[in-house]
Amino acid sequence: MSKIFAVNAGSSSLKFKLFQMPEEKVLTDGVVERIGMDDGIFTIRVKGEKVTTHLPVKDHQQAVDLLLEALVQHNIVEDLEEINACGHRVLHGGEKYADSAIVTPEVLQDILDMKDLGPLHMPANYTGIEAFSKALPKIKHVAVYDTSFHLTMDKATFLYALPLEYYEKYHVRRYGFHGTSHKYIAQTYAEITGNENQNIISLHLGNGASLCAIKNGKCINTSMGFTPLAGIMMGGRSGDIDPSIIPYLKEKTGLTGEEIIEVANKKSGFLGISGVSSDARDIQKAVEEGNPRAILAREMYALRVIDYIGSYFVQLGSLDAMVFTAGLGENDVRVRKEICELLEESLGVKLDQELNAKTQGKLAKISAPDSKVDVWVIPTDEEVMIARDTRRLLNL
Numbered sequence: 001m002s003k004i005f006a007v008n009a010g011s012s013s014l015k016f017k018l019f020q021m022p023e024e025k026v027l028t029d030g031v032v033e034r035i036g037m038d039d040g041i042f043t044i045r046v047k048g049e050k051v052t053t054h055l056p057v058k059d060h061q062q063a064v065d066l067l068l069e070a071l072v073q074h075n076i077v078e079d080l081e082e083i084n085a086c087g088h089r090v091l092h093g094g095e096k097y098a099d100s101a102i103v104t105p106e107v108l109q110d111i112l113d114m115k116d117l118g119p120l121h122m123p124a125n126y127t128g129i130e131a132f133s134k135a136l137p138k139i140k141h142v143a144v145y146d147t148s149f150h151l152t153m154d155k156a157t158f159l160y161a162l163p164l165e166y167y168e169k170y171h172v173r174r175y176g177f178h179g180t181s182h183k184y185i186a187q188t189y190a191e192i193t194g195n196e197n198q199n200i201i202s203l204h205l206g207n208g209a210s211l212c213a214i215k216n217g218k219c220i221n222t223s224m225g226f227t228p229l230a231g232i233m234m235g236g237r238s239g240d241i242d243p244s245i246i247p248y249l250k251e252k253t254g255l256t257g258e259e260i261i262e263v264a265n266k267k268s269g270f271l272g273i274s275g276v277s278s279d280a281r282d283i284q285k286a287v288e289e290g291n292p293r294a295i296l297a298r299e300m301y302a303l304r305v306i307d308y309i310g311s312y313f314v315q316l317g318s319l320d321a322m323v324f325t326a327g328l329g330e331n332d333v334r335v336r337k338e339i340c341e342l343l344e345e346s347l348g349v350k351l352d353q354e355l356n357a358k359t360q361g362k363l364a365k366i367s368a369p370d371s372k373v374d375v376w377v378i379p380t381d382e383e384v385m386i387a388r389d390t391r392r393l394l395n396l
Contacts, residue, residue, distance in 0.1 A: 001021070002020075002021045002022075002084040002085065002391065002396040003018060003020055003027065003077065003083050004018070004021050004084060004085045004086070004387045004391060004396065005017070005018055005019075005083065005086040005087065005132070006018075006019065006087050006089075006383040006386035006387045006390075007087065007128055007132060008089040008128075008382075009089075009124050009125055009129075009131075010121070010124050011120065011123070011124045012034055012035045013031060014032040014035065014060060014063045014064070014128060015029075015031045016029060016030060016031070017383040017387075018071070018076070018083075019383075019384065019387040021387060021391050021396065022391065028044055028071070029045050029383075030043045030044035030045055030050070030067075031043055032063040032066065032067065035059065035060055035062075035063050036057070037056070037057070038056045039054065039056070040054070040055055040063075041053075041054055042055065042057070042063075042066050042070075044067070044070050046076065051070075053066075060124075060127045060131040061131045061134065061135070064128075064131040064132055064135045065135060068080055068135055081138075083136060083139060084139060084396055085139050085140055085142065085390050085394050085396060086136065086139060086140075086141045086142070086390070087100075087141070087143075087144050087387055087389060087390035088103075088125065088128055088129050088132070088141060088142065088143055088144065089146065089382070089386060090111060090125045090129075090144065091118040091122055091145075091146050091147070091177070092114050092117045092118040092121070092145065092146065092147055092175070093110075093143075093145030093146075093151075094110075094117060094175075095151065095171065096110060097110075097143075097145045098148050098151040099148055099389075100142055100144040100145060100148065100390070101142065101393075102140060102141070102143075102393055102394065103133070103142060103143055107143055108126065108129065108130075111126045111129070112126055117171070117175075118227075129143070140394055142386075142390040142394065144180060145179070146178065146179050146180055147175045147177060147179055148179055149176075149179030149180070149183040149212075149219050150174075150175060150179050150182075150219045151219075152218040152219050152220070153174070153176070153219060153220060153221060154220070157220065157315075158173045158174040158175075159173055159174070160174065160226075172226060173226065174222070174226065174230075175224075175226060176212070176219070176222035176223075176225070177208075177210060177222075177224045177228045178204045178212070178222075178224070178326075179219070179222075180382045180385045180386065181202075181204050181325065181380040181385075182210075182219065182222070183385060184380055184382065184384070184385045185202040185212075185214075185323050185380060186200070186202065186214045186217050186218075188378050189321065189378065190217060192363075192376075192378075196216060196217045197216045197217075198216070198320040198321065199214070199215050199216075199317070199318055199319050199321075200319070200320055200321045201214070201309055201312050201316075201319065201321075201322050201323070202214060202323050202325065203305065203309075203322060203324050203329050203339075204325050204329065204380065205327070205328040205329035205335065206235075206327040206329070207234060207235035207236070207278060207279070207327065208228055208235070209223075209232055209234045209326070209328070210223045211223045211232065211308045211309070213315055215316055220315060221311075221312055223308050229261075229265055232304040232307075232308060233268070233270070234269045234270070235269050235271065235278035235279065235280070236268060236269050236271050237266075237269045238264040238269055238272070246260050246261070270283050270301070273293060273296060273297040274286060274291070274293045274294045274296075276291065276293070276294055280332055280335065283298060284298075284332070298334075298335075298338065299338075301335070301338075302335070302338040302339050302342055305339050306339060309322070309339075310347075313347060319347065320373070321373060321375065321376055322340075322373060322374070322375050322376070323376045323377070323378050324336055324377050324378075325378050325379065329377065330362075330380075331360045331361055333359070336356055336366070337353070340375060343373075347372065347373055348371065348373065349371055349372065349375060350367060350368040350370060351366055351367060351368060351375060352367060352368045361379060362377070363376075363377065363378050364376070364377050
């Protein structure tokens with residue numbers, strides 16, 4: 001039996017979940033928000049109830065110290081020596097890390113060296129590992145990369161049709177993200193069906209969203225690219241656009257290239273089309289009120305998703321199942337219905353409408369008996385994947 005932390009450090013936040021393994025029992029979870037500010041927020045779950053404290057949190061080290069003090073204070077652990085290991089989400093492993101890795105000085109240096117591939121996330125990922133390592137110097141740490149699951153893609157799939165030297169010199173290629181989530185879906189689906197050798201499409205549909213074509217448990221294609229901006233439209237992200245739009249808009253608007261990319265990352269997608277919100281729940285409310293821009297946003301979203309499903313169906317050769325996961329995928333009954341209805345004629349996808357309507361945030365098969373493709377909802381759990389990989393690599 002071991003106690004393992006799963007940690008996700010952002011630039012101004014620190015999310016955590018403490019597991020008892022191998023039972024995968026969650027002992028506590030929570031988040032420290034607004035790190036570096038005087039109005040920080042620390043939330044930790046104690047006996048099923050959230051306990052929230054407002055206080056200045058100057059840096060990630062203080063955030064970690066707060067968390068560890070709270071574990072003892074609230075009797076979640078009697079002694080910090082009970083903690084056996086810590087797994088950390090790291091955005092990018094480049095081409096070097098096709099699996100999670102035990103943290104060494106080399107691994108830490110690689111995270112710093114790869115910061116250009118993820119400038120918003122990688123420095124924070126490094127800082128999180130550093131802070132926990134100082135606070136818990138006796139235990140080992142594991143880096144769990146968001147990109148590693150996708151490194152099984154063929155070269156012809158992951159390359160962009162740019163001069164090859166851009167890949168060879170500057171590592172410009174499709175990397176894909178949400179890999180820990182897609183890996184969890186692949187493993188869980190195989191466990192449910194007792195068969196790893198199947199063709200599935202995993203639909204991680206949240207505020208950020210990506211699709212992954214999985215053949216025999218391995219990724220053969222994914223929708224996000226060099227950055228998480230690529231792929232389908234999302235809450236605030238545009239997804240795929242013609243790159244020539246950027247210089248055109250620079251000339252027309254006077255914005256810089258960086259400012260236009262900022263718009264594409266934060267003010268596009270559901271938000272940009274609807275003018276209402278980046279949150280799908282707000283979009284649905286506006287749809288029900290007859291807002292034409294919200295209706296357009298939902299139509300566009302479903303069409304972008306089936307574009308990828310159709311492409312992946314051809315690449316896979318056949319399709320055993322589609323799996324919906326993440327915030328929208330697990331909870332938005334209408335999004336699933338809209339997507340599946342567009343696939344009924346071409347792929348023979350049919351939902352059991354009653355099952356679909358009552359399935360929110362729980363594991364269920366929601367396709368009709370005569371559907372040619374099984375349709376599932378499987379709630380994702382990236383934190384438990386981090387804990388599993390940590391336990392596996394450290395033989396705990």
